[in-house]
Amino acid sequence: MAVIGGGPGGLAAAVAARERGAERVLVIERAEELGGILQQCIHNGFGLEALGRDLPGPAYAQHFVNRAHETGVQTLLDTMVLEITPQRRIYATNSRQGVIELCAGAVVFGMGCRERTRGALAIPGTRPAGVFTAGTAQRLVNIEGYMPGRRFVILGSGDIGMIMARRLTLEGARVERVLEIMPYLSGLKRNWVQCLQDFHIPLQLSRTVLEIRGTQRVEAVVSVAVDDRMLPIAGTEETIPCDTLLLSVGLIPENELSRRVGIALDPLTAGPIVDEGMGTSVPGFYAAGNVVHVYDLVDWVTLAGEVAGRSAADYIAGRVRPAVHRLRTCAGENVRYVVPQWLDPESLALGAQQLQLRVRRPVEEKVKVVVTADGVEIAHKTERYVRPGEMVTVKLAPELCESLRSAQELQVSVLKP
Amino acid sequence: MNIPYDVIVIGGGVVGCLTARALSRYQLRVLLLERGADVCSGTSKANTAIIHAGYDAKPGSLKARLNVAGNRMYAQLCEELGVLSERHGTYVVAMADEELRTLEELRERGKQNGVPGLSIISGSRMLQAEPLLNPQARAALYAETGGIVDPFMMTIAAAENAVTNGVTVMLETEVTDLERQDGRISGVRTDSGVFSSRFVVNACGVYADTIMAQAGLTGFRIKPRKGEYYVFDREKSRVRQVLFPCPTPVSKGIVVTPTSHGNTLIGPNAEDTESRDDIVVTKQGLDEVFSGAQRLVPSLDKRDVIAVFAGLRAAGSSGDFWIDAPAEAPGLVNVAGIESPGFTAAPAIAEYVVDLLRECGLPLVPNRAFNPERKPAPHFSELSHTQQQELIAKDPRYGRIVCRCEMVTEGEIVAAIHAPVPALTYDALKRRTRLGAGRCQGGFDTPRVINILARELQVAATAVTKRGFGSELVRRKTKDIGTGGMGE
Numbered sequence: 049m050a051v052i053g054g055g056p057g058g059l060a061a062a063v064a065a066r067e068r069g070a071e072r073v074l075v076i077e078r079a080e081e082l083g084g085i086l087q088q089c090i091h092n093g094f095g096l097e098a099l100g101r102d103l104p105g106p107a108y109a110q111h112f113v114n115r116a117h118e119t120g121v122q123t124l125l126d127t128m129v130l131e132i133t134p135q136r137r138i139y140a141t142n143s144r145q146g147v148i149e150l151c152a153g154a155v156v157f158g159m160g161c162r163e164r165t166r167g168a169l170a171i172p173g174t175r176p177a178g179v180f181t182a183g184t185a186q187r188l189v190n191i192e193g194y195m196p197g198r199r200f201v202i203l204g205s206g207d208i209g210m211i212m213a214r215r216l217t218l219e220g221a222r223v224e225r226v227l228e229i230m231p232y233l234s235g236l237k238r239n240w241v242q243c244l245q246d247f248h249i250p251l252q253l254s255r256t257v258l259e260i261r262g263t264q265r266v267e268a269v270v271s272v273a274v275d276d277r278m279l280p281i282a283g284t285e286e287t288i289p290c291d292t293l294l295l296s297v298g299l300i301p302e303n304e305l306s307r308r309v310g311i312a313l314d315p316l317t318a319g320p321i322v323d324e325g326m327g328t329s330v331p332g333f334y335a336a337g338n339v340v341h342v343y344d345l346v347d348w349v350t351l352a353g354e355v356a357g358r359s360a361a362d363y364i365a366g367r368v369r370p371a372v373h374r375l376r377t378c379a380g381e382n383v384r385y386v387v388p389q390w391l392d393p394e395s396l397a398l399g400a401q402q403l404q405l406r407v408r409r410p411v412e413e414k415v416k417v418v419v420t421a422d423g424v425e426i427a428h429k430t431e432r433y434v435r436p437g438e439m440v441t442v443k444l445a446p447e448l449c450e451s452l453r454s455a456q457e458l459q460v461s462v463l464k465p
Numbered sequence: 466m467n468i469p470y471d472v473i474v475i476g477g478g479v480v481g482c483l484t485a486r487a488l489s490r491y492q493l494r495v496l497l498l499e500r501g502a503d504v505c506s507g508t509s510k511a512n513t514a515i516i517h518a519g520y521d522a523k524p525g526s527l528k529a530r531l532n533v534a535g536n537r538m539y540a541q542l543c544e545e546l547g548v549l550s551e552r553h554g555t556y557v558v559a560m561a562d563e564e565l566r567t568l569e570e571l572r573e574r575g576k577q578n579g580v581p582g583l584s585i586i587s588g589s590r591m592l593q594a595e596p597l598l599n600p601q602a603r604a605a606l607y608a609e610t611g612g613i614v615d616p617f618m619m620t621i622a623a624a625e626n627a628v629t630n631g632v633t634v635m636l637e638t639e640v641t642d643l644e645r646q647d648g649r650i651s652g653v654r655t656d657s658g659v660f661s662s663r664f665v666v667n668a669c670g671v672y673a674d675t676i677m678a679q680a681g682l683t684g685f686r687i688k689p690r691k692g693e694y695y696v697f698d699r700e701k702s703r704v705r706q707v708l709f710p711c712p713t714p715v716s717k718g719i720v721v722t723p724t725s726h727g728n729t730l731i732g733p734n735a736e737d738t739e740s741r742d743d744i745v746v747t748k749q750g751l752d753e754v755f756s757g758a759q760r761l762v763p764s765l766d767k768r769d770v771i772a773v774f775a776g777l778r779a780a781g782s783s784g785d786f787w788i789d790a791p792a793e794a795p796g797l798v799n800v801a802g803i804e805s806p807g808f809t810a811a812p813a814i815a816e817y818v819v820d821l822l823r824e825c826g827l828p829l830v831p832n833r834a835f836n837p838e839r840k841p842a843p844h845f846s847e848l849s850h851t852q853q854q855e856l857i858a859k860d861p862r863y864g865r866i867v868c869r870c871e872m873v874t875e876g877e878i879v880a881a882i883h884a885p886v887p888a889l890t891y892d893a894l895k896r897r898t899r900l901g902a903g904r905c906q907g908g909f910d911t912p913r914v915i916n917i918l919a920r921e922l923q924v925a926a927t928a929v930t931k932r933g934f935g936s937e938l939v940r941r942k943t944k945d946i947g948t949g950g951m952g953e
Contacts, residue, residue: 078866128866130850139850143864143875146857147850165906167772170695172746175774177931177938181908192912194926194939219943263742264935280748291940304700304870 049360050138050152051075052129052305055084056346057337058158059112059121060353061360065156066119068361074122074150076129076140082116083109084160085183086346088190091211093238097347108346124148132309136332154332154360157306157320158353161299161338163208166260169297171203173260176267182208182296186215195219197292201269202226203257207235207344207437209296214243223249224288227271229256229278232410234298235437236344257293258285266291299342309333316385317341323374323390324401325359326352334360341387341404344439348404375421375452377403380461384408384436391458396449403442407462410435416463417442421455434462470494470662471827473653475640475676477504479616479808480800481668482623483815488822489630492830496660497624497632498653500639502933503893504886505620507670509808510896511694511744511776513720513733514616515707517806518555518608520575520583521717527786529578532806534813536580536610542812546622547841548615549725554582555611555707556591558761559603564711568606571712575608582609595706597762611707615725616808617896618841621886626839628885630832636889637933640669643679643797650680650796664822666798670779671741673787673801680794685801686782689741692733693750693775695758698904699727701769708761717805719757721765726899731758731765733776744775771904778804788814790821798822842880842897846872867917868910870903875917882921889922891915892932915939 049070051058054077062073081087086094089105096102099111116123127142138150163181180188180196186208188194198221202209205228213223226244231254233240244251258272258280273284301319303311312321312329319340320328326335336353343349362368371392379385387404395401403419412433419427419442429442442460452458472488474481477499485497499506516539522528543550559565568585575583584607591605592598628634635657644652644659652661667676674687703723710718716735724730734753751773759765781787781802790798798821800814807814823829843856845863856876857864863876881888881897888894891901891914900914901907907914915938919926930936 078869126865128869128872130853130872141853141857141864141866143857143861146861146864147854149850162905163908165771165904165908167696167906168768168770170746170751170767170770170773172748172751172773174745177936180911184908184911187912188915188939189943192916192926192939193943194915195941195943196939198940258748259745264930264932265937307700 049073049154049156049364050150051156051158051336053077053084053158053160053339054079054082054123055158055160055337056086056109056112056349057160057339057353057356058084058156059116060350061156061158061334061336061357062121063112063115063119064354064357065361066121068358070361070364072122074124075116076124076127076138078126078128080126082113082123082125088187090190091215094346097345098350112350129305132305134309134330153364154334156356156360157333157335157339158337159302159305159339161301161342163295164298164300166295169295171257171260174262176260176262176265178262178266178292179260180292180294182206182212182294185212185294189215189219195221197221197290199224199290200292200294201257201271201288201290202294202296204228204295204297205234205240205251206296206298207239209294210235210239210243212294212296213249214247217247217249224290225271226251227255227257228253229274230254232435233437237435256280260293266293269293299338301339301341303339306333306335306339314385314389316379317387321389322387323371323392324388324395326356326388327359332363341385344437348439373453375455375458377458377460379405380420380459382407382409382411382462383460386460393449393452393455396444396446396452400446401444403444403458403460405440405442405460407434407436407440411462411464414465416465418461418463419444420459420461421452422457426451468494469652470496470660472664472666472822473498473660473662474666474668475653476668476670477501477620477624477634477636478507478509478668478670479505479620479623479811480803480814481666482620482627483811484666484668484800484818485632486623486627486630487815487819489627489632490832490835492832495627495632496662497627497634498638498640498655499634499636502637502890502930503888503896504624504634504636505617505896506932508777508779509616509620511774512616512805512808513722513730514613514724514808515555515720515722516550516552516612516614517809518575518583518611519578519580519806520571520606520608521712522578522806524574524577527788528806528810531786531810531813531817533579535810538812539612539614539809543614543619545837546619546626546839548618548622550612550614551725552610552612553706554607554609555709556594557606557709557711558591558598559605559711560599560601560760562603565604567711568604571606580608580610583607595704595708597704597764598708599761599763613707613722613725614808621897622839622841625885626837629839630835634886640676643676648795650794664796664798664825664827666800666818668800670803671777673779673799677799677801680797682791682794682799685787687741687801688780688782689738689743690778690780690804691736691738691743691750691775692778693746693754694730694732694773695751695754695770696772696774697729697765697769698771699729700904702729702765703727704729704762710757710761719754721758721761731755738777741777744777746773746775750775771906779807780804786810786814788817788821790825795825798825842877842884845874845877867913868898868900868903870905870909871899873898873900873910878914878917879921882918890930890932891918891938911938
């Protein structure tokens with residue numbers, strides 16, 4: 049089995065595959081060490097769900113790096129995958145061995161996600177130095193040891209942006225504002241409290257950047273309030289002097305390799321369409337973690353990676369039978385997307401399954417999460433609130449196996465009671 | 466103090482660089498001065514990158530003549546300099562019956578200008594050539610000599626080839642005034658000293674009239690006209706053909722075109738501006754570009770945009786190119802008003818300038834050592850796996866990918882930093898290697914490239930810039946709060 053990417057998803061898949069009996073498991077990682085983006089996430093808050101401990105990112109990563117070594121997972125570091133064929137022939141390169149050709153019995157994608165950029169938002173203004181994505185700034189500060197600026201404005205209330213607001217403040221910089229175009233937070237509420245409120249960094253909702261100013265280096269940004277259609281409201285402009293604009297405006301699953309293999313992608317998640325075992329549309333290809341859809345907690349990435357790794361090990365061992373009948377899952381009221389997109393009802397015979405979803409709009413009161421099969425309610429749960437920044441899960445019990453054998457479609461809705 | 470040059474060319478755009486190269490065919494001491502941190506820092510880097518056939522310009526104009534002549538030179542030039550170009554023709558699309566006459570007029574004008582290979586094709590044939598085109602297309606003017614070029618590498622390659630053939634290039638050197646002696650222009654004053662020469666070629670783009678004013682010439686003015694653009698992710702949107710709408714009196718209209726690297730590019734609008742450095746992208750401008758382009762290709766999706774930018778056309782008050790050796794300022798040759806089709810015309814403009822210099826008395830003795838060929842640096846992503854293996858065997862740095870989207874290796878970056886015209890900044894590397902030009906727009910490579918530039922140029926990381934002094938990418942080391950902590 050070959051795992052593309054040694055972040056938390058890929059590592060979890062590799063360890064789980066070894067534990068499931070896959071003999072030769074190789075993780076190919078483009079960085080010089082395993083752990084992925086966790087290595088630059090030096091704040092704590094990792095592992096509460098998966099390990100029952102509160103760890104900083106590198107410590108959480110190390111836990112799985114150790115597990116990988118203990119279970120005999122092989123690794124190729126500082127190595128970039130160039131191409132994968134649908135027959136699972138992999139071409140990769142590094143400076144020690146040159147171009148390497150490998151053949152895998154199963155492939156697990158663990159490429160993670162990338163950040164949306166200024167270009168993708170088409171922010172008007174000049175194009176000076178001093179515009180970075182929050183993750184790039186995080187690497188500069190936490191790994192390379194450089195401060196990208198002195199006075200910051202952060203666009204977007206994504207988690208990395210809020211965490212960087214705190215980090216930069218601790219390093220002696222001034223963070224003038226965090227601006228969020230939506231009327232609600234896009235990251236986790238705990239980050240708002242711990243990273244912004246505790247450091248007196250103002251969060252301004254329903255505001256965005258209208259223009260970037262400065263010729264060589266950013267000199268100011270102009271912020272503006274937006275209406276409910278997210279259009280700028282004239283007269284609400286504010287010029288904020290700063291030398292750096294950080295963007296924390298969303299993450300996009302990194303699926304260029306998957307696309308070139310011909311794997312079907314879901315336009316809503318930007319990740320592969322997967323079944324309950326994290327299998328993609330092309331046999332022998334599995335997907336682990338943020339490459340499927342962007343999770344808010346790394347713990348979920350680990351758990352999803354384990355599912356992918358076990359499925360891939362089963363595929364190699366010939367234990368996977370193609371599904372005779374599959375249900376399509378789909379998004380109902382106030383649901384943006386549901387993962388997995390396909391569900392084999394027979395999988396319920398082996399244990400409960402979980403649907404993961406994100407809501408479109410926040411609801412700060414009790415809501416009912418309802419699953420229907422061809423229009424008939426089969427499961428529900430209550431949540432105290434739902435927010436777009438926080439993933440919602442709903443369990444399908446094994447007893448549902450029988451009744452779902454004849455169903456076609458599962459729909460999930462989030463309803464006010 | 467310094468030995469006089471034969472010719473100083475001011476301006477490292479495509480015209481200046483090709484002129485310097487054209488002059489390097491002769492036994493001349495040539496100096497090229499560029500105020501930016503890299504050649505190709507102005508209009509040449511922000512345009513539509515189309516090789517125009519030549520049916521647009523008014524018959525008899527310099528634009529018409531040099532466009533058609535330049536077009537003929539492109540194939541050989543790209544071959545010699547190792548620059549990407551494609552010659553699959555260009556199309557002007559008529560979306561309504563009343564536009565059919567415009568196509569006829571353009572074809573007629575093209576004939577007068579001496580453009581070969583113009584034909585009017587049906588809407589259905591047009592749709593076959595470009596399936597993404599709006600199905601309402603009625604007909605199109607097909608110009609088979611049209612094409613696209615990599616504008617960065619054309620300019621950079623010309624400069625590199627000039628350097629290889631003996632030209633001196635000085636970057637970050639701004640001309641502040643002209644020097645005069647015995648009634649002649651005898652050199653230039655710059656922020657790095659005075660350089661004397663027999664002739665000065667003014668190829669300053671939007672600043673051409675500033676130099677002309679320094680020579681006491683006031684009959685011509687630059688009226689900068691801004692154009693804005695979108696670039697799309699090549700994995701998502703991919704038009705195959707160069708598509709023009711029917712032109713209006715002020716502009717060729719919003720074009721939808723592939724770039725030589727396979728991205729879809731749309732733009733430009735046309736907005737007169739007072740400022741010579743107004744490359745500010747505006748919301749109104751972008752909206753105009755997007756809706757204009759959607760008339761041609763309705764499926765364009767803003768979610769696939771990876772970058773927006775603006776450029777300035779160095780449009781002149783005469784409406785035509787202004788290329789002369791004025792009697793009032795002997796020793797000076799002006800190359801001004803080089804707006805579209807300037808990029809196409811540039812090779813012919815360079816020859817025209819050489820002819821002017823000859824007429825002015827510059828002796829042109831052929832340089833026997835002149836080598837017209839420039840071997841392009843290898844691009845790892847374009848090689849077969851076997852070729853990649855050979856390259857890595859020679860230099861292991863070609864095995865390390867630094868930019869993941871465009872698959873650019875450390876070997877390519879280091880080679881560009883030490884090339885004949887060195888890439889000293891992040892943007893200079895971007896234009897040569899395409900690092901950071903993909904969908905993540907440098908998010909992944911920037912920290913790595915800062916380290917490589919610092920190492921290769923033997924400077925601190927805090928001295929590494931995006932595009933020259935003042936555009937430093939990082940401010941200070943962490944923990945080092947003594948050098949500027951809580952803002953200013």
